[in-house]
Amino acid sequence: MHELALVQEMLVILERVAAEHRLKKVTSVTVKMGVLANVIPETIAFAFEALTRGTVFEGAALILEEVPVEASCQDCGRQYTSSGTPLWCPECGSNRAMVLAGTELTVANLVGEEQ
Numbered sequence: 230m231h232e233l234a235l236v237q238e239m240l241v242i243l244e245r246v247a248a249e250h251r252l253k254k255v256t257s258v259t260v261k262m263g264v265l266a267n268v269i270p271e272t273i274a275f276a277f278e279a280l281t282r283g284t285v286f287e288g289a290a291l292i293l294e295e296v297p298v299e300a301s302c303q304d305c306g307r308q309y310t311s312s313g314t315p316l317w318c319p320e321c322g323s324n325r326a327m328v329l330a331g332t333e334l335t336v337a338n339l340v341g342e343e344q
């Protein structure tokens with residue numbers, strides 16, 4: 230379950246942001262999740278809940294936003310987006326694609342109450 234490690238990594242960043250903004254309680258966290266990030270949303274939510282118990286993030290709503298794949302065709306150079314794999318170029322039909330985005334798991338927003 231690599232989701233646990235991902236959430237742990239995410240929390241390190243989140244804790245720093247929360248401290249910078251002197252938040253005493255975080256009410257919601259928005260995370261952008263690439264459709265190729267290879268994670269299960271339910272598992273992310275479960276790991277988040279388990280790891281935030283007793284922290285300023287306890288009880289915060291976790292909002293997962295799916296980010297489509299962005300790819301560049303290696304045959305004709307066309308850039309396109311796709312909601313998943315396999316990747317097919319809409320221009321020439323090639324599946325030789327270079328993935329530009331859609332594999333990441335990043336914190337997009339954090340809402341909380343200041344001290």
Ligand SMILES: [Zn+2]
Nearest residue numbers: 302305318321
């Ligand atoms: Zn193409």
